[in-house]
Amino acid sequence: MNKDKGTFHIDGRIQEILQEQMMPDPEEMGTPPGGKSGEPTVEDIRFDITPEELIDYLSDYIVGQDKAMEIVATKICTHFHRMRLERENPELPRIVGNVKSNMLLIGPTGVGKTYLIRLIASKLRVPFVKGDATKFSETGYVGGDVEDLVRELVYQVDGNIKLAEYGIIYIDEIDKIASSGNWNGPDVSRSGVQRNLLKLMEETEVDMKVPHDLASQMEAVIETQRTGKAARKKVNTRNILFVMSGAFQGLPDIISRRLKRGGMGFTGVAITSVEDVENLLEKQHTQDLMDYGFESEFIGRIPVVTHLRTLDEDGLFRILKSPNSAVIQGKRRDFAAYGVDLTFDDDTLRLIAKEAHKIATGARGLVSVVEKYLLPFERSLPSTNVKKLHVTLDLLENPDAFLKELIRKHAFESFTDRFFKTTGIKLEFSTGAVKAAIDLAAERGVTLRNFLDDALKDYEYGLKLVGKSKFIITRSVLSDPKAYLDKLVKQSYKGKAEK
């Protein structure tokens, strides 16, 4: 490790935190780990994983989405087993009109839609890219082109097209490309984007060279000159899995209306609670998505539709408690980076879950609540030498006051500790002295620690001289430390002389 002055020493406890099992960073995940050579290859893909194995793995990370997790994990496993079968038996005839297991995940923000698919991609060691349906336009000139997602998969694995052809493409906010029925304005372009996606979802060849991108054209020329042959620059999308997601606001109403029309005793209810929404989504049907504004061909290419549930308070609490939770473990790591061991009382996690539930942004709310409380500490502790922070209800009640008190207490404690180490003398501060020290430090505009160091600089030597093993710092010591020590030394000599 770098021993330069200024780099702090990572002690054993902090080392432990850094090694605690933690999920791969959600924003970083997706690039498959490399084989022995470092570069990932098709041979690294886990084509053979079973649904049970995958579900087992996911349950260590995902809270409260059992049903969606089972469906998604099973269908993705089958997709990869099927590809394995076809790879191993190239003589198998192709099934005409085959539809692969593209999926649609419906659910509100922060409930684990992206997380679920990222985890699966990283477990299977296949490349993953995430795009946003609102970024695409029909022509691909304004904003992005849906084909960019396929090219992005290739870049992810450093140009390994074969590997990219087994990747997963995740497209968020797919509900935003539903047309609302009035055939003018943005709707035309929305259904245009749907049609462009259709081709990709089925099978098409995507050219790595972007027609209007000079750089990629140049690159191709250079590559051809270097290798003497034109590199293969087309990506086939036949095996690429597409996962779409969106919140689909208004879909429950559509379902409710259909059920009402269908009779069967369903009279339609006002949708007032999260349960109402979920019960309705449970009954979702292909027709509802078409009514929502998707073309039937588009829906036809997405055979797997499932919804993820809103997380309740307890679910949020369990996410915080999970040893794999990025929220808490991530924060612990942030603090560990400054050499601070961060821990939480269970009570505080419950309160954080409760507050996050009110924000109604799923697990995303947890991050903002935790940030709100810990930011003052993250800001100030790195310039103190506080090495431990235990989060209690007191802290949550008034973070600023708690922080002040912590820094205060720590300044006194670390001062007396160091004093004891160098002199063997046990120091104590009277309540009056604590107050006086704080006031005097503030008056002089110095930190408490600097004030104590300066005021008591002669006491290490002086107290040793008078032969004390214990000494109480009082208010009068601090009001004129030098005079007090002089008096002490004189008295001590007088005492000795009289003996």
Ligand SMILES: Nc1ncnc2c1ncn2[C@@H]1O[C@H](COP(=O)(O)OP(=O)(O)OP(=O)(O)O)[C@@H](O)[C@H]1O
């Ligand atoms: N069910 C869950 N179990 C455990 N952690 C979760 C769960 N849901 C969300 N998280 C945490 O919250 C983060 C954000 O979740 P995610 O990106 O999956 O949200 P989302 O459902 O895709 O929502 P959005 O529509 O806002 O993208 C995840 O990286 C994960 O750390």
Ligand SMILES: [Mg+2]
């Ligand atoms: Mg997401």
